[in-house]
Amino acid sequence: MVRNSSTRLRLGAISAMAVVLAALAGPPASAAGPAPQQTEAVNKDLVGFTNGTLLHELGHALVYFYELPITGKEEDAVDQLSLLLLVGDEKHADYALSTINAWAALANADEQGQRPIEAYADQHSLEAQRYYNWVCWLYGSDPEGYADAVATADNPNGSLPEDRAQQCPTEFDSINNSWSTLLAPYLKDQ
Numbered sequence: 001m002v003r004n005s006s007t008r009l010r011l012g013a014i015s016a017m018a019v020v021l022a023a024l025a026g027p028p029a030s031a032a033g034p035a036p037q038q039t040e041a042v043n044k045d046l047v048g049f050t051n052g053t054l055l056h057e058l059g060h061a062l063v064y065f066y067e068l069p070i071t072g073k074e075e076d077a078v079d080q081l082s083l084l085l086l087v088g089d090e091k092h093a094d095y096a097l098s099t100i101n102a103w104a105a106l107a108n109a110d111e112q113g114q115r116p117i118e119a120y121a122d123q124h125s126l127e128a129q130r131y132y133n134w135v136c137w138l139y140g141s142d143p144e145g146y147a148d149a150v151a152t153a154d155n156p157n158g159s160l161p162e163d164r165a166q167q168c169p170t171e172f173d174s175i176n177n178s179w180s181t182l183l184a185p186y187l188k189d190q
């Protein structure tokens with residue numbers, strides 16, 4: 001089957017905003033008593049995280065119904081699809097940022113407790129790994145726009161280690177190509 005641009009997942013460039021880069025800079029600080037604007041931010045993140053989670057579950061459904069061949073962890077693969085579907089425009093890229101914020105909060109909570117050895121047997125990657133994956137793939141979708149996500153000597157507040165960041169554009173291209181190939185037979189020509 002010949003693929004063309006109309007049958008590929010639409011993944012447009014994203015313009016970065018200061019608020020976006022601030023969210024990428026690191027996990028949100030916990031607050032003893034939420035101020036109104038913090039409540040608003042939490043509500044916004046809940047909407048974004050819900051969308052990110054729904055698209056993750058959509059990925060499972062597509063894998064099941066179309067019997068898509070997945071190697072490696074399916075949980076990671078459908079996280080990739082969720083991110084891919086969100087980065088096509090600015091509004092939905094905000095949902096990806098909210099999902100990143102949620103994983104940061106969950107990773108922080110996870111760090112507080114003692115992790116049982118069984119946690120490593122789970123089908124899901126650990127919360128902190130999912131956080132870094134999402135940051136990496138979002139950065140990889142637009143390295144210039146999200147340059148502040150990378151921790152460097154000049155940008156110590158960046159959250160993504162430089163070693164991982166170097167691989168992220170390639171990781172993004174790879175998951176974009178893989179999902180585009182897997183779904184090509186099922187996408188309607190426009």
Ligand SMILES: [Zn+2]
Nearest residue numbers: 056060075078
């Ligand atoms: Zn899942």
